[in-house]
Amino acid sequence: MARPASYEGVALVAPFSTPYQRYSIDTAHHWIATALRGSLRAAGLKPGDLDGFQVASFTLFPDTAVGLTQHLGLCPRWLDHIPMGGASAGVALRRAARAVQAGDAEIIACVAGDTNHIDSFRQLLSSFSRFAMDASYPYGYGGPNASFALLTDRYMTDYGATREDFGRLCVAQRANALKNPNAVMKKPLTMEQYLDARPIADPIALFDCVMPCAGAEAFLVMSEDRARALNLPYARLAAAIERHNAHADDPIQLRGGWTMDVDVLWDQAGMAPQEMDLVQTYDDYPVISMMQIEDLGFCAKGEAPAFLRDKDLTVSGDFPHNTSGGQLSGGQAGAAGGFIGMVEAIRQVTGQAGGTQVPGAEHALVSGFGMINFDRGLCSSAAVLTTGARA
Amino acid sequence: MTHPLSPPPKKDPQKRSVSPTRPPEVRSRAALHLSAAAAEGRFALQRCADCGKVQYPPRDACSACLSTDLPWQDMAPGGTLIAETTVRTSPRLYFRERMPWRAGTVQLDAGPTVLAHIHGDVARHARVRVTARLDQAGQGVLVALPETDTPNMEDDPLMRALSADPKHRRVLITDARSAQAPALARALQKAGAAIIFAGEPESWRPYPQRAELEALGVQILPMDVTDTASVQKLAGEIGGKTDILINTARFLRPGGVLDRGDTGFARDELEVNYLGLMRLAQAFGPAMCARASDGVNAAAAWVNLLSVGALSNARPFGAYSASQAGAYSLSQSLRAEFRPSGLRVMNVFFGPTEEDDWYQPLPPPRVTAAALARSVVDGLQRGLEDVWCGDIAQDLRDRFRRDPKVLEREMTLGGEGA
Structure with missing residues (x-):
């Protein structure tokens, strides 16, 4: 594959996360508006200054990005809706960056958010995809827990991963979350608690699962010139990839689409995995984080458990990972779960991460994964961010 | 190895029956x-x-x-x-x-x-x-x-x-006088049915299989599917413990429209074959639906024995076929009405039978009562919805599926004689 054109000249600014709520009586519109407002305020901009708008959400129905323009009083000349769950941020960034480079839009707001009513997770599950409806729900209706349990089971069988290996990841993320005042989980987690947790869908237990909640995440994409003119801290986009429905003939998912594009990613970035100061993986379940660490070149297939065994995954460690606590400890606010790592990475490389700041962080890898349409996640994305201007 | 099921304990009448719940039903058309x-x-x-x-x-x-x-x-x-x-x-x-x-x-x-x-x-x-x-x-x-x-x-x-296995279940055969009743009772007993009831119309009239049924331990109880009161009376007695109902009631006579001088037999065919099914369903259906999730011996299936002539009219039993077509159509309505409870409707289609006198002038092959009973039990054990018993039924099914109009043309040929 030829190396794609550079993303030079593009700035990612004004990262904003709403605090999450376990259950909300408000709508996705409410949460998206809150994050958009927060991001615009951080940049000192008004809604009228936007000429591009992009949204990722599961609970907007019957609205889409179109309905939101009228609802929120926006008048963009570039509009995009990205229904790609956990892969949304990487995909969003690629599109927005190209639009800014081409001059189709000058300031684009990228927002992801969802609400979570008492019954909305069940309702979301029951209408997720046709293949899931035909071939997955009738078999125990375990939702994503059961789907990922099967992948985890096979991963443990083939690569000898243990529950402790997954636990190490979850325990470290909880330690990170305790430094993030917005994280849903507020109590420390020990390995003992992890191992003794209530089984959900064997081999997955309670702390392997994310907590569905309500919330939203946002950032802005503009030119570096504009970011500098506004005197805003910003991140650069060094490389980005996406892939859908990769390895369709694998009988079960042990690798994602990253494997097809990983060389392009590092080539375009002009960097190697070892140069990353922090890594944000999509962590709906710990096995998926391991898969990303392997498929994005940090270690060989099946070796993530061993690779991580002698690493410290906390913000002060030698392999800072999911520094805000990720979804496992921060909560999963629907499609915002696809943005949580991206928004945190922008904060990190611009020196705005507060209590979870990795000292001197300049290079970050952000990876996304989404949409279990039937038996596997179909969408993968990844991006390398570098420091443009610090706060 | 699976632990063998024990017969369920007697039900505590003070306890609430578990309300039927179901796995997801919605599918794409392709699925x-x-x-x-x-x-x-x-x-x-x-x-x-x-x-x-x-x-x-x-x-x-x-x-x-x-x-x-x-x-x-x-x-x-x-x-x-x-x-x-x-x-x-x-x-x-x-x-x-x-x-x-x-x-x-x-x-x-x-x-x-x-x-x-x-x-x-x-x-x-x-x-x-x-x-x-x-x-x-x-x-x-x-x-x-x-x-x-x-x-x-x-x-x-x-x-x-995923089945309606007769094991440990209580089965009602609706018409003890049916030529197929003894073979059915034997097959159900062999499959582990807990109790077999049989409804008996016109008890004053002797019939050869009664002794056979009694010897098998079948509980023979008065019921005539043409008599609403008798159906409701029996449902009041055993409706709450009928787990499988097999409708064997049938009124069978040869003849189409012109062969008969009046509508007398047609009325009997409808009374038994169509309205009889409706009376049974109205009396037994609600209680069975309510017990469709009731543990080991939950109500499981409603079985209709239907002539394959229900698919496409089969002379010389033209008027009888019409009543069977009515019963078949009604069974589809029953399916829709039972669906929310999970109670299954199994239709067993068959051609001319060996034991029914009225088929005597027809050439073989014919379906024996034993073969029909095996099909019923096998269908229940595998949780089937449509069972095609015997060569004639399977042949008609295949021809019907190939082209129903061609089949109709073949079934209505006038003959070379005229």
């Missing part, structure tokens, strides 16, 4: 073909007519060559269990009430990977046999069974939910 095959006990998937790729989940276009010609074909059942989970929590009530639930990923020898229910006797990473069964929503689901039969495997709770 309904899997249910349609499962209704007859077949495991079928789509195979691309252009490139041969087997598809799963069901599709509208081939995932290899984009062809939209994806005929359904029976598949080889072999496969390997490559991953599994035991689900312990679910937002769906039906599964919540039945946790823990075993499910797994099976790589089929035929190509695709499927998600399936896993029988308790299947070992980790074992070879399996995949079959398609109807679940309590009436939809086809895939089940991975041990490669070879294991002792009591039909007693696994999963298999009980």
Whole structure:
């Protein structure tokens, strides 16, 4: 594959996360508006200054990005809706960056958010995809827990991963979350608690699962010139990839689409995995984080458990990972779960991460994964961010 | 090895019956073909007519060559269990009430990977046999069974939910006078039925099978399907403990329209074959629906014995065929009405029978009562919805499916004589 054109000249600014709520009586519109407002305020901009708008959400129905323009009083000349769950941020960034480079839009707001009513997770599950409806729900209706349990089971069988290996990841993320005042989980987690947790869908237990909640995440994409003119801290986009429905003939998912594009990613970035100061993986379940660490070149297939065994995954460690606590400890606010790592990475490389700041962080890898349409996640994305201007 | 089921204890009348809940019913139109095959006990998937790729989940276009010609074909059942989970929590009530639930990923020898229910006797990473069964929503689901039969495997709770096995169940044969009643009673008894009731019209009139039924221990109780009061009276007595109802009541006479001088026989045919079914359903249906999730001996199935002439009118039994067509159509309404409870309606289609005198002038082949009884029990054990018993029924089914108009033309030929 030829190396794609550079993303030079593009700035990612004004990262904003709403605090999450376990259950909300408000709508996705409410949460998206809150994050958009927060991001615009951080940049000192008004809604009228936007000429591009992009949204990722599961609970907007019957609205889409179109309905939101009228609802929120926006008048963009570039509009995009990205229904790609956990892969949304990487995909969003690629599109927005190209639009800014081409001059189709000058300031684009990228927002992801969802609400979570008492019954909305069940309702979301029951209408997720046709293949899931035909071939997955009738078999125990375990939702994503059961789907990922099967992948985890096979991963443990083939690569000898243990529950402790997954636990190490979850325990470290909880330690990170305790430094993030917005994280849903507020109590420390020990390995003992992890191992003794209530089984959900064997081999997955309670702390392997994310907590569905309500919330939203946002950032802005503009030119570096504009970011500098506004005197805003910003991140650069060094490389980005996406892939859908990769390895369709694998009988079960042990690798994602990253494997097809990983060389392009590092080539375009002009960097190697070892140069990353922090890594944000999509962590709906710990096995998926391991898969990303392997498929994005940090270690060989099946070796993530061993690779991580002698690493410290906390913000002060030698392999800072999911520094805000990720979804496992921060909560999963629907499609915002696809943005949580991206928004945190922008904060990190611009020196705005507060209590979870990795000292001197300049290079970050952000990876996304989404949409279990039937038996596997179909969408993968990844991006390398570098420091443009610090706060 | 599956632990053999014990007979359930007597029900505590002070306890509430468990309300029927169901697994998800909604499917795409393409996926309904899997249910349609499962209704007859077949495991079928789509195979691309252009490139041969087997598809799963069901599709509208081939995932290899984009062809939209994806005929359904029976598949080889072999496969390997490559991953599994035991689900312990679910937002769906039906599964919540039945946790823990075993499910797994099976790589089929035929190509695709499927998600399936896993029988308790299947070992980790074992070879399996995949079959398609109807679940309590009436939809086809895939089940991975041990490669070879294991002792009591039909007693696994999963298999009980995917069948209407007569074992430990109480069965009502609606007409003891039916020529098929003794063979049915024998087959049900052999299959482990707990109690067999039989309704008896016109008790004052002697008939040869009565002694045979009594010898089998069948409880013979008065009921005439043409008499609403008698049907309601028996439903009041045993409706709450009827787990399977097999409607054997039939009024059979030869003749079409012109062969008969009046509508007398036609009225009897409708009274028994059509309105009799309706009376039975109105009296027994509600209680059976309410008990469709009631443990080991939950109400499980409603069985109609139908002449295959219900599909396409079969002379010289023209008027009788019309009453059977009515009963068949009514059985489809019953299916829809029973569906929310999970109670199954099984139709057993058959051609001329050996034991009914009125078929005496017809040439063979004919269906024996023993063969019909075997089909009924086998259908219940496999949870089928449509059973085709005997060569004539299967022949008519195939011709009907090939082209119903051609079949009608063949069935209505006037003959060369005139």
